[in-house]
Amino acid sequence: MSDQIRTEIAEGVCTVRFTRPEKKNALTREMYAGLAEAIERTEADDSIRCLLITGSEDVFCAGNDIADFRSRPAESGPRPSRRVYQGLARLDKPVVAAVQGLAIGIGFTMLLHADLVYAAPEARFRMPFVDLGVVPELGSSLLVPWIVGRHRAAELMFLGEFFDAAAAERLGFVNRIIPQAELLPNAMATARALARKPVESLRATKRLLRPDQPKLLARMEEELEIFAERLASAETQAIMAKVLKPKA
Template sequence: MSDISCHRDGPVLRLTFNRPHVLNAVTPAVLDDLTELLTETAEDPSVRVIVLAGAGRAFSSGADLTAVSDLPPEATLQAANRLIRCLGTLPQPVVAAVQGPAAGVGASIALACDLVLASTTAFFQLAFVNIGLMPDGGATLLVPANIGRARALRLALLGERLPAALAADWGLIHQVVEPPELAGAVDELATRLSRAAPLALAAAKRAVNAATLGGLEDSLERELIGQSALLGSEDFQSAVTAFRDKQTPYFAGR
């Protein structure tokens, strides 16, 4: 699992996307490895808090469009859905530390964590529409659950970057700090959570998620159906080619 680094710091488990050469773009294997690690952690009561971060200058730029794979195009989406379900059902609180881009499914993963801390250099981007796709990884529920329909549609339809400071102002994330302060702020929050009553944290997380994210399974299913159709479209294939050639895609609506 070299693409996911794992470090134990007392009651805190730190998991890091370790593909900085591609801005931590994810593959199905990376997502499944992370889900496996988290599933194992759920059974370990000595782990009180999980911190999820990205190596280098990004949290995650989303799905790796350059990866050569024999897997079907839906494989990344299905692996992401398994991870999103896992994050929501873990008894431990999960803190996302975002120091740069969190785009596409990378944004979905960050926002599926329980508390998100970001540096002022970070941004969140539902960039799917820019390559002819729709938001996935539960984003069609996670984002409006936090910031409402109008703002969620702004992000989903325009595919624009949302700076961390504005994300915090909107209530999409927990806190934004200057880059040199991010590690310390994450450590402080993780320590605070590690000293709290674990059964109470688990019960609170479970109740809040049930009240606000009860439609997650339906959302994941809608995303799977819609995204599967879009992955087979000419528009997406054109966008992938344009991405690799560093050109602007043309969308014909087919």
Template sequence: MSEPMLLIEDADRVRTLTLDRPAALNAFNEALYDALTDALQEAAEDPSVAVVLLTGAGRAFSSGTDLLEMGERIANPDFKPGRHGFLGLVDALRDFDKPLILAINGLGLGIGLTIIGFADLVFMSSDARLKTPFTSLGVAPEAASSYLLPLLIGRQNAAWVLLSSEWISAAEAKEMGLVWRICEPGDLMAEARRAAATLASRPISSLREVKRDMTAPLREEIRRARERENDGFVRLMGGPANAEALAAFAEGREPDFTSLPPGW
């Protein structure tokens, strides 16, 4: 029996999607990328769904890409990617034309942060933290974050988030404009559901038109950013910096980038 990946619940025209790999801190493997992509596409096509609310099970929202699977992908030439994979999820997020609300219940790394660029409203638990670990993994940005984050929070805030690989607290995320509301942990889902219910009470046709109009100027630039980032990711993945980062992760130590070849 395959492990559960995504919980789906419908209530009052709101579809709640819960990332459900708590033992792996809801890290995205190929199967979870496929499951969330399918769920977003199905929600977009379902005339009974007005709003999608996304959260995580356990103590993490998402710890990003599954690094164990990333290492396998590099080492195994016969690795079989998913039907949609990471890029398919980014495309589904770009094309999703209904309100998307995030309830960030815990740790958010990588896609656990960059998905914010595609959300319409973001609620965050006061004890949650966010990070984009790209430079600490020796790789490039993802999910059009190099384009969307400067738009959302300004160039200098985005530069710090994308370049530093440092943790961002809930208070810092709110001050930057990365999230809309900070909630006490026990109130997070109730607050997010209240906002989702408000939107879901409006005509779906109108919600979709507003969302399409707001995102129309972004779609082509998202596509271009995704292509640039993917090119950089392909060039850097498996390189000396990424290899050191993955080895350090597997060995439970901090990576040491000081002895890399010049330019790395």
């Protein structure tokens, strides 16, 4: 497990913390692997009843680490990122998220798979996929319109602008806004309360609440295929090179 992501299990809750605040918790391959392991353990371990995902200091997750993303070698077997995608989409135990600050790209789209999302007033959200020359992932091209409607989804995804916690709550991405100092304690209390609920009833209710899973998984595969095509394109490579170019 990477030291940039920490996992703790207590009182029926598996808590995952991104601990790379100096890089705004941007995800590396090792961090994906750590998150995948936590999701898979939550699924397999009957003593774990709930997954809690949070960031550190004043940031949740600013998306992929682009330098790491471009330098990842070809891998045999399931990629850690794919394990995270599939794990979140298939997990039938409740997921709670506590968002301290920035939630960008994958840092935002993973929240779409949480059942309860709490955010600090300072939290800011963004889907910059078009600006980076790629397409939405993690089923977000299906889930965002499902939550907010097609026109609002197009505005959020085409323009890729930041929106604040109040807007996220109004649009239905966030359950409640909680002061920063109280955010994690409240999220943890909720996760522990869920861990005490009747297990099978909670799982069945979650399955009923979320959208058609085969359709969601198929859309995720479609997104990944187009994402890979876009990533290899000259347009996207030029954008990535510009993002990584050292500032004078």
